[in-house]
Amino acid sequence: MPDFAYPRADDVVLRDATLRDGLQLTGSLLPTEAKVRLARGLFALGFTEIEIGAMARPDRVPPMANTLDVIEALTPDELDKSWIWAATPRSIERALDAGGRNFEYCFSATDSHNLANxxxxxxxxxxxxxxxxxxxxxxxGRIQLTLATSFTCPFDGAVDPDRVIAIATDPRVAGTSSIAVCDTIGQAVPTQVAALVARTLDDTAFDRVYFHGHDTWGLGVANALAAVGAGAAALDGALAGLGGCPFAPGASGNTSTEDLLFALRPAWITPSTFADLVRLGEGLVADVAEPNRSKAAEGARSTSHAFEWVIPAG
Structure with missing residues (x-):
């Protein structure tokens, strides 16, 4: 009997958002050296893109207070693979001065959430x-249009896809390298995600779409796979399903990086690499005193040792 080959998604980038979206709701500031160690751990595993922080006001998002220190601690080669969240030209200027190169310029599809955020x-x-x-x-450097509340807003409810397309085709966003459509509070379903990703590719000048999802209603992986099926080039996830927006009531953690990679299985993720990824997430949640919400990480610690993706005991 021939070996069964699982479908792989080698052309899809998984951008790990742990150091930005993953940490922004944790109760304490992770030291700079710990953040740099985590970034390098992700790079060593094979990640080609990660978020390393946000240029948010420290009084509003305390876990992001040392983002500039993290930027300054990374090498130019590492910064080429690193993304920084920003919402104003001035914050981008400060991050550029520290050595940053790639930016997610973020605002929302609705005024109510943008004013809050x-x-x-x-x-x-x-x-x-x-x-x-x-x-x-x-x-x-590169700049990405990152559009929060692309599907639903915690204050206004459902967002009309025409609103998203109008923003994505506004002349003022011309020149950005890519667009990220964000299910900020995790209320989208796969049909909505596939439709918006496909329409963004068809009706705008963007040929590279990222999907940023949350697992609030348990559809994080399903939505991500729907996005890939509709042509998304990249997905965001966070270790252990950490994260959420501090200014979006009802938001919960990001779709787990472990769950996404277990589902996609790009060639660079082997059972051994996956085990190292699970351990990295477990160490982080222990450091920040948060629960591990990854179902794949939980499965990897099962006793079904005939399955190669289970981490051997010991």
Missing amino acids: VGRTVEQSLDAMPDAFEKVLSAG
């Missing part, structure tokens, strides 16, 4: 985008 209307964020783009382009 970054203190601006959508129009104000759009007005500032050309300046942000120019600063990053002049430094030789």
Whole structure:
């Protein structure tokens, strides 16, 4: 009998968001050296893109307070593979001065969430985008349009896809390298995700779409696979399913990196590499005193040792 070959998704990038979205709801600041160690651990496993922090106000998002220190501690080669969340040209300028290169310029599809999250209307964020783009382009970096609440808003409810497409085709976002459509509070279902990803590819100038999902309603992996099936080039996830938006009532953790990689199984993830990934997530949740929400990590610790993805005891 021939060996059964699991389908692989080698052309899909998994961008780990642990150091940004994953940590932003934790109760304490993870030391810079621990964040740098985690980033290098992810790179060593084979990740080609990770988020390393956010240029958020420390009084509003305390776990991001040492983002500039993390940027300064990483090498240029590491920074080429690192993304930094930002919401204003000034915050981008500060991160560029520290050595940052790649930025997620984030605002929401709705005014209500954008005001709660970054203190601006959508129009104000759009007005500032050309300046942000120019600063990053002049430094030789990349800037991504990251659109929060692309599916539902915690204050306004369902978001019309036409609203997302209108923002994505606004002349002020021209020049950005990619777009991330975000299920910020994890209420989307696979049909919605597939439809919006496909429409973004068909109706805008973007040929590279990221999907950022949360597992609030248990559909994180299903939504991610739907996004890939519709043409998404990259997915976001966080170790142990950590994370959530501090300014979005009802949001819970990101879709787990472990769960996404177990489902996708790109060639660089072997059972041995997966075991190291699980251990990395377990060590992190112990450090930040958070529960591990990854179902794949739980499965990897089962007693079904005939299954190669189970971590051997001992």
